[in-house]
Amino acid sequence: MIHKNFIGNQWVGAAAGETVPVVDPSNGQAYAEIARSRRVDIDAAVSAARAAYAGAWGRMAPAARSRLLWRIAAALLDRGDELARIESRDTGKPLRQAKADAAAVARYFEFYAGAVDKLHGETIPYPRDFTVFTVREPHGVTGHIIPWNYPLQIFGRSVGAALAAGNACVVKPAEDACLSLLELAEIAAGVGLPEGALNVCTGLGPEAGADLAAHPGIDHISFTGSPTTGRAVAQAAAAHFAPVTLELGGKSPQIVFSDADIDAALPVLLGAIVQNAGQTCSAGSRLLVQRAIYSDLLGRLGELFEATRTGPASDDPDCGPLINARQLARVRRFLEEAEESPITVVAQGKLDNSAPAAGFYQPPVLLGNVPPAHRLAQEEVFGPVLAAIPFETEAGAIAIANATPFGLVAGIWTQDGGRQMRLARAVRAGQVFVNNYGAGGGVELPFGGTGHSGFGREKGFEAMYGFTTLKTVAIRHGSS
Ligand code: ADP
Numbered sequence: 001m002i003h004k005n006f007i008g009n010q011w012v013g014a015a016a017g018e019t020v021p022v023v024d025p026s027n028g029q030a031y032a033e034i035a036r037s038r039r040v041d042i043d044a045a046v047s048a049a050r051a052a053y054a055g056a057w058g059r060m061a062p063a064a065r066s067r068l069l070w071r072i073a074a075a076l077l078d079r080g081d082e083l084a085r086i087e088s089r090d091t092g093k094p095l096r097q098a099k100a101d102a103a104a105v106a107r108y109f110e111f112y113a114g115a116v117d118k119l120h121g122e123t124i125p126y127p128r129d130f131t132v133f134t135v136r137e138p139h140g141v142t143g144h145i146i147p148w149n150y151p152l153q154i155f156g157r158s159v160g161a162a163l164a165a166g167n168a169c170v171v172k173p174a175e176d177a178c179l180s181l182l183e184l185a186e187i188a189a190g191v192g193l194p195e196g197a198l199n200v201c202t203g204l205g206p207e208a209g210a211d212l213a214a215h216p217g218i219d220h221i222s223f224t225g226s227p228t229t230g231r232a233v234a235q236a237a238a239a240h241f242a243p244v245t246l247e248l249g250g251k252s253p254q255i256v257f258s259d260a261d262i263d264a265a266l267p268v269l270l271g272a273i274v275q276n277a278g279q280t281c282s283a284g285s286r287l288l289v290q291r292a293i294y295s296d297l298l299g300r301l302g303e304l305f306e307a308t309r310t311g312p313a314s315d316d317p318d319c320g321p322l323i324n325a326r327q328l329a330r331v332r333r334f335l336e337e338a339e340e341s342p343i344t345v346v347a348q349g350k351l352d353n354s355a356p357a358a359g360f361y362q363p364p365v366l367l368g369n370v371p372p373a374h375r376l377a378q379e380e381v382f383g384p385v386l387a388a389i390p391f392e393t394e395a396g397a398i399a400i401a402n403a404t405p406f407g408l409v410a411g412i413w414t415q416d417g418g419r420q421m422r423l424a425r426a427v428r429a430g431q432v433f434v435n436n437y438g439a440g441g442g443v444e445l446p447f448g449g450t451g452h453s454g455f456g457r458e459k460g461f462e463a464m465y466g467f468t469t470l471k472t473v474a475i476r477h478g479s480s
Pocket of ligand 1: 145174175203205207208224229230233
């Protein structure tokens, strides 16, 4: 089957008729094709969005926009199982994770539906002969470059907020995983989203993605992906002064002190690196453990790693395949470096017999004694590989935690209230979790990074601000 672009509420093939194969990561087989969009196709999508913004969509009253987003949310809940099956096959993620992602995209639409008519400006105290107020206006047409790891969720947090703020959107999903978003666009149109408000164009990053980022008809770009591509997107957007939101991943530390509730921490530490086969921007990929409990904790965590089951997405294993052969090769190159002393392989999960040989499988690996300056402790592996590092003191933990160029998320495990507060303030991160990690997805919680993790905030109400531009109106009316 060939999946076309969704432009102006219609299915439209790429003008040149080119396609890209869609591969199932669980068995390495191609099973569909998507449109390979070029500049002319991106032009068509941007024109449709501009027309929507100038027309029915741009003129819609906030309350009506809110009702529409509620209808989309309800339709996404209704069709959640179908979206989850598409997402699971396309990305290789275990079915229950895909179901959680489908529930999350509906939840994003609920949250932003409720926020639409609460996006107030302010009045500003000024001399009596003036009235000054601010208005939050949409940027206009926003571009969204989505990665392959969580298409549904990242669409929700980015496009949900942008639509709520009144923008018309052009979405470029990743070539490795875009089928759920094509389906979603049709669902949104089916419940009444005006034509052109939401357009989805598939294709290759350096072609369709680059064309979208460089397009002068795009007023804001939000990008989630690797730092290298994020830099290219920001440079392309800079040529026409479009603001960007960049979410570029991390090397997020989980810091476990000797007074922590280890029983509570263990399953969370495991989940934070095994979820989505470690292909999560906010994966807890560094484990900093206080020396006194280091070998005990690693022994117990190692047992959990060994008990994990890796296999095809449809079997709903603990860990599915990686997205593609390139990503698998990249993770394996990192693991070859783990053969260097003093790093030890503490534990490794098992591959199910049911896993086809042509699938892209890497069972979870727990590495011990990783030197803080080693590539495995510095760079994002984007696979199920956890690098454990011992530390001695609170100051030492902070120094190691902050010694990467990233700053996305941090987890702190301690019962000491003072230490919780000190660490929460001292670690460089956009989100800090104390005695938990990820807080159940946190649609309401502003999310984003510092340093090489990017800038701008998604999720929560903050995202709405990011998708607006602030206008200040000063009226000099004289005083009575
Ligand atoms: P990966 O290399 O793991 O696929 P990327 O950060 O390159 O991660 O991809 C994230 C998203 O960015 C995808 O939608 C991809 O198509 C897109 N992309 C890749 N290269 C470019 C580029 N040069 N300009 C714009 N988008 C791009």
